[in-house]
């Protein structure tokens with residue numbers, strides 16, 4: 001087992017890589033002369049694989065790249081891919097997304113490393129062997145955010161790779177794998193985490209290279225905060241540090257007064273009910289500044305509520321019989337009921353109307369187009385909506401929120417939502433259309449987006 005100490009040592013790795021490249025180049029020339037019948041391209045690929053194999057003592061690399069948040073795991077993954085691309089260009093060997101398959105367990109992580117979700121890349125939910133044939137060419141597969149993987153996920157990945165490559169004995173079909181992540185971060189939803197399973201052979205016995213990044217780059221400009229978070233991760237904070245955190249809690253006896261909170265403050269809330277209360281308060285503040293309580297004044301078009309359908313109630317004693325709710329009752333629900341309060345029979349939570357205005361930060365909660373960075377967890381800003389043909393603004397209804405008249409439209413009248421991505425790879429002022437997916441059961445209100453706490457990630 002190898003231990004690579006610090007992020008800085010990546011430089012050392014790249015120096016080794018350069019030597020490797022020079023050697024590979026030399027060997028390629030030699031092997032061209034040795035085997036004149038083999039195509040030059042084929043020989044270059046074989047040499048490259050052989051050289052990569054030598055780095056890990058001719059063993060199949062199954063590595064684990066770890067380190068606290070901000071130590072540069074994603075940075076290393078992107079650097080390795082850029083480096084490999086350059087190397088392949090020099091060797092005139094084809095390099096594309098199947099040469100190094102970059103995947104992550106979550107959509108947001110996949111965006112940050114320019115990859116795909118692991119489930120999508122390996123078609124976890126589908127039987128599509130032919131589509132996956134291309135993985136036969138992979139020099140390396142990277143799986144980021146491995147703390148999210150359950151034992152079952154890893155076993156599925158192992159089985160898929162064995163099946164794709166027709167190598168039922170070699171782990172992951174014999175392809176080099178690097179898992180990246182930090183087990184102190186989030187665990188899988190509804191599965192057993194890898195570190196908790198003593199008989200998970202795939203994880204515990206197969207990892208043969210461990211790389212730990214120790215220098216935190218994210219907090220270079222605020223080392224004090226970085227150290228505090230590091231202690232949070234390792235042993236838990238000291239009493240003084242808890243006091244520092246508490247001094248940032250709005251409403252605590254030492255915390256900031258509401259009037260002193262900057263408009264771009266980042267809120268951390270413990271529960272969804274608190275998150276929604278903050279969202280609603282911010283929305284009402286926006287209405288106070290821009291909207292009227294006079295029903296005769298036309299509400300402004302930059303602000304819009306999107307509801308899933310007309311709220312109805314189930315008639316007692318009657319099967320499948322529903323009555324429309326009174327307008328007043330609807331207004332109360334739209335104004336004060338949030339996603340955290342609405343649960344269906346299957347215990348799923350559903351959003352009442354989304355309260356939006358031009359520029360409102362949103363968090364995407366589905367993997368729509370991961371390579372286009374429209375992925376679960378990615379941040380975007382609401383710009384507007386595109387209405388379905390035949391729908392006009394005169395079809396909008398007005399609802400009352402804290403006495404203010406606000407435009408409201410049913411999701412069935414909308415073709416797509418217009419957003420601007422705030423993080424990920426998209427640059428410039430480009431706007432995106434996003435299809436709204438919703439379940440149209442009258443009591444199930446599901447949306448593509450959930451509004452975040454007006455917060456943007458700081459780093």
Ligand SMILES: Nc1ncnc2c1ncn2[C@@H]1O[C@H](COP(=O)(O)OP(=O)(O)OP(=O)(O)O)[C@@H](O)[C@H]1O
Nearest residue numbers: 007067068069070071072073074075076182217218
């Ligand atoms: N070796 C490095 N030199 C300079 N900056 C770096 C280096 N490694 C990472 N960074 C920067 O530090 C920040 C955090 O890096 P990165 O997102 O890769 O961390 P991470 O370990 O993947 O974090 P997380 O676990 O939260 O996803 C980024 O802004 C990145 O550009």
